[in-house]
Amino acid sequence: MRKRRRLMFGTAGLPASAKGQGAVAGIDAIADLGLDAMEIEFVRGVWMSEDLAVQVKRRARARKIYLTAHAPYWLNLNSPDAAVVRASIQRIMKSAAVADRAGARHLAFHAAFYCGDSPARAFGKIKRRLRRLAARVVAKGFKISLSPELMGRPSQFGSLEEILGLSSEIEGVTPCIDFSHNHARTGEWNTYEEYCELLDLVRGVLGSGALRRMHIHVAGIDYGPKGERRHLNLKESDMDYRALLTALKHRGAGGIVICESPNIEVDATLLKKTYSRIR
Numbered sequence: 001m002r003k004r005r006r007l008m009f010g011t012a013g014l015p016a017s018a019k020g021q022g023a024v025a026g027i028d029a030i031a032d033l034g035l036d037a038m039e040i041e042f043v044r045g046v047w048m049s050e051d052l053a054v055q056v057k058r059r060a061r062a063r064k065i066y067l068t069a070h071a072p073y074w075l076n077l078n079s080p081d082a083a084v085v086r087a088s089i090q091r092i093m094k095s096a097a098v099a100d101r102a103g104a105r106h107l108a109f110h111a112a113f114y115c116g117d118s119p120a121r122a123f124g125k126i127k128r129r130l131r132r133l134a135a136r137v138v139a140k141g142f143k144i145s146l147s148p149e150l151m152g153r154p155s156q157f158g159s160l161e162e163i164l165g166l167s168s169e170i171e172g173v174t175p176c177i178d179f180s181h182n183h184a185r186t187g188e189w190n191t192y193e194e195y196c197e198l199l200d201l202v203r204g205v206l207g208s209g210a211l212r213r214m215h216i217h218v219a220g221i222d223y224g225p226k227g228e229r230r231h232l233n234l235k236e237s238d239m240d241y242r243a244l245l246t247a248l249k250h251r252g253a254g255g256i257v258i259c260e261s262p263n264i265e266v267d268a269t270l271l272k273k274t275y276s277r278i279r
């Protein structure tokens with residue numbers, strides 16, 4: 001029999017039920033809900049002080065909560081404007097420094113836009129910049145991996161192939177596989193067979209270790225011809241989360257599943273409960 005891996009479930013940001021504003025209260029709420037993980041959201045800026053990061057790490061350890069982080073939205077590693085690229089690199093470095101101090105092990109980020117480039121040309125430029133960035137993260141001794149996210153609109157850099165490509169070619173880069181974005185971007189990839197195919201692709205490109213240490217985003221999603229429109233609660237959307245969870249279990253995937261539905265912990269709990277009942 002295939003060995004079972006553990007998937008951990010958590011929320012993007014603080015659960016709504018957190019008693020208090022801060023990340024420490026968020027960690028307590030996650031533990032009280034019976035969840036396993038939380039993504040620290042720096043999406044509007046890196047707001048966490050170094051002192052707070054130390055407290056967060058301590059509390060997460062004490063309550064056995066696994067942390068990831070999300071860098072600011074305002075990034076474009078493929079901007080024609082060198083100042084924008086420099087600022088993007090600085091934002092990712094700052095996020096990585098604070099998140100690493102807080103004990104987070106993956107930093108999700110929205111890498112870039114095509115800005116009129118062909119996908120191949122954009123990939124080459126982004127790869128060179130990300131490689132230098134990843135080398136700086138390693139040189140600083142941070143243990144966090146940089147996780148370019150699979151993006152929900154075809155106008156955004158970050159198809160499945162692109163993020164797997166960056167991850168296979170750059171040391172210290174691992175994919176943040178947003179299954180809902182992938183579905184919204186393509187209109188496909190939402191059946192058990194397709195989810196199995198996707199996981200087989202991850203293993204084929206990155207090896208079985210990558211399948212054991214996945215960084216996953218899931219939410220209900222509304223989409224159209226231009227891809228993602230907005231996040232929804234799972235039961236209001238066509239996301240076949242049961243098929244996804246079944247494929248993850250049958251393929252022996254492990255790692256962290258971060259739920260980005262508007263009802264955050266409700267769907268995170270739904271995902272965890274559904275997963276636990278799948279044989």
Ligand SMILES: [Zn+2]
Binds near residue numbers: 070109149
């Ligand atoms: Zn994201």
